Amino acid sequence: MIKYFLLPLGTFLFILIGSYTRKGKTDNETGAALKVNQLYQQQLDEFYTSILFLDSCIRHDMIEEELKEPFLHMREVFKSCEFLLVYLESDEARRINGANITTNHYHHMTPMEEKPPHGLQVIEDLIYNPEEGTRDELQKEVALLKALIALTIERNKAEFIIHAKDYNITIWDAVRLELFRIESMGITGFDVPESQNSLPETVAALNTLRQVVACYEQVFRKAKLKSRYEEGITLLDAASTFLDTQQDFNTFDRLSFMTDYLHPLSKWSTECISKLGYIYPVNVRPLNNEATYLFDSLIFNSAFFAPDMTPEKIELGKKLFNDPIFSSDGTRSCATCHRSDKGLADGLVKNQSLDGKQLLERNTPSLWNVAYQTKFFYDSKVKRLEMQVLDVIHNPLEMGGDVAVISGQLMNIPEYAALFNTAYNGTVNKSTTANAIASYLRSLKSFNSRFDRYIRGERELLTASEKNGFNIFSGKGKCATCHFAPMFNGLLPPHYKDNESEILGVPAHASTPSVLDKDPGKYATTKLELHKYSFKTVSIRNVELTAPYMHNGVFQTLEEVVEFYEKGGGIGHGISLESQTLPGSKLKLTEQEKKDLISFMKSLTDSPE
Ligand code: HEC
Ligand code: HEC
Secondary structure (H helix, E strand, C coil): CHHHHHHHHHHHHHHHHHHHHHHCCCHHHHHHHHHHHHHHHHHHHHHHHHHHHHHHHHHCCCCHHHHHHHHHHHHHHHHHHHHHHHHHCHHHHHHHHCCCCCEEEEECCEEEEEECCCCHHHHHHHHHCCCCCHHHHHHHHHHHHHHHHHHHHHHHHHHCHHHCCCHHHHHHHHHHHHHHHHHHCHHHCCCCCCCCCHHHHHHHHHHHHHHHHHHCHHHHHHCCCHHHHHHHHHHHHHHHHHHHHCCCCCCCCHHHHHHHHHHHHHHHHHHHHHHCCCCCCCCCCCECCCCCCCCCCCCECHHHHCCCCCHHHHHHHHHHHCCHHHCCCCCCCHHHHCEHHHCCECCCCCCECCCCCCECCCCCCCCCCCCCCCCECCCCCECCHHHHHHHHHHCCCCCCCCHHHHHHHHCCCHHHHHHHHHHHCCCCCHHHHHHHHHHHHHCCCCCCCHHHHHHCCCCCCCCHHHHHHHHHHCCCCCHHHCCECCCCECECCCCCCCECEEECCCECCCCCCCCECCCCECHHHHCCHHHCCEEECCCCCCHHHCCCECCCCCECCHHHHHHHHHCCHHHHCCCCCCCCCCCCCCCCCCHHHHHHHHHHHHCCCCCCC
């Protein structure tokens, strides 16, 4: 039904573009967009053909080893259409290349339910780790992918990229986001955990971007920006040439690739959007449209992560954060556990309950950059910092206070009365109090470490060991497949709207690593089996200051943490945990590589207060 409706719509849009062209109004630009659409259509067709080929190889009973080559080819063709496919159809793209883990389907009208994974990453696993009886599954997955792409091709023929309101900004925004995606996911091996085919796939993705830019040659000329055009093509060619010099996944110098090629390219694309006069649609997005690269100090949009903040609210919030008035016995403030000399954590395995009779359930996390998340607590229990603040204050083990009552008392204190007057026109209640503290929390930004300054141009600031450590973090160590740039937490690129949780198999005690910690994690909130022992991926910024580590504070040093990962997490230590999302295999890091990894993490220390 929808299809029949869309076909005439497509024809209508086609005529619409045609009429623009005749008027000569946006002649070159429409021509460029049509060329991009044609290119995209060709790539989708090629993707479909590559799936048919893999399908026929399977039917001809080729063994899994022989299937690797057609599979890798198919992935590279996918990468050549990825930039628009993900941009235009993000749900579809997740079905095509989503992570190979069960997720949950959420709809507010129905109960949460589990959703098995499909697509390229499932196919990769079935080809690289075949088992008795998985052949049928492989055949089914390939058939499913074939059907999905056939539908995508149909839809695209009918709709054209115009269905987004302005096609030029759609295309250029998609180009810019693809550069961010390459940096935060592509080169880390995020979607190719088995084949580690990142290098050829990055070449394929960049090659498409070059073709897209080439479609705009006349547009640049007409705008008297010919040299800009040439700059872009030169940068894209240089990036591909650099990739050709790289040997393999483990030795790939990602840091140089980022600073010398990707960042100049994303800066170039951001500037072109403005110079060509393409206007972004007005909606508040996590990433700033003006940010020129992923580690730009402006990368995150305050309007999304920290709306309505004022210096007055922050000042008031800071005072409240340090005031013991919120604890029922007046002995502790937020700062008792979130200490500025401990990276806003407390240095303890677990802090004590208010009455001192028991330990809290979990280790105190750092609050640096807490704003850059859309879920809070280790189990992702709440989605707004204001809710989080109220939760802590009301928790009898933590503070045992009552915000409504305490807010009433605050107005009797002249200093607070003055601050509430300037910040909230004198309104003192539960919500303004929580908002003030949350505003202070959102102001706690730490994005200027030695590592950041190195990336931004101070190239003498990192040692060879720290640089190598970053390359291991983003490559052989697989760390960056969960701790995503630039916050190195679970905020998921390239849209940065959701925080991921993962199952690592963290033990209860370091001395008995084969015994799993019994904290159920996210399961406590969702009651979904797939969230059992799942914890939010925390940032490793300032991690030098926040020992001990993990939700239960089980590891005292970064060396212990790295050793845990080296052996494959819980599974590697003999815990039977089928749902573990961390690969259970050894990383095979050398002693020097482990040292480098830790040096890199320490280069992220930046505690401005
Ligand atoms: C007794 C120690 C203690 C006190 C006091 C305390 N916290 Fe915490 N805080 C913790 C612990 C432990 C956690 C982790 C709890 C969890 O994840 O289940 C936490 C978590 C948080 C988080 C979530 C961080 C994230 O990334 O998810 C925020 C925000 C926070 N606290 C803010 C505050 C504020 C604001 C106050 C004062 C109103 C406060 N805390 C008082 C111990 C404390
Ligand atoms: C499968 C996803 C995943 C991978 C891969 C991964 N991490 Fe983590 N990391 C997490 C999660 C989730 C947590 C929080 C776990 C918890 O608290 O139980 C975490 C916690 C940490 C912590 C502790 C932070 C703190 O303040 O307590 C450090 C340090 C760390 N990871 C470093 C690394 C390094 C180094 C690597 C690579 C060798 C790595 N991670 C790979 C998901 C991952």
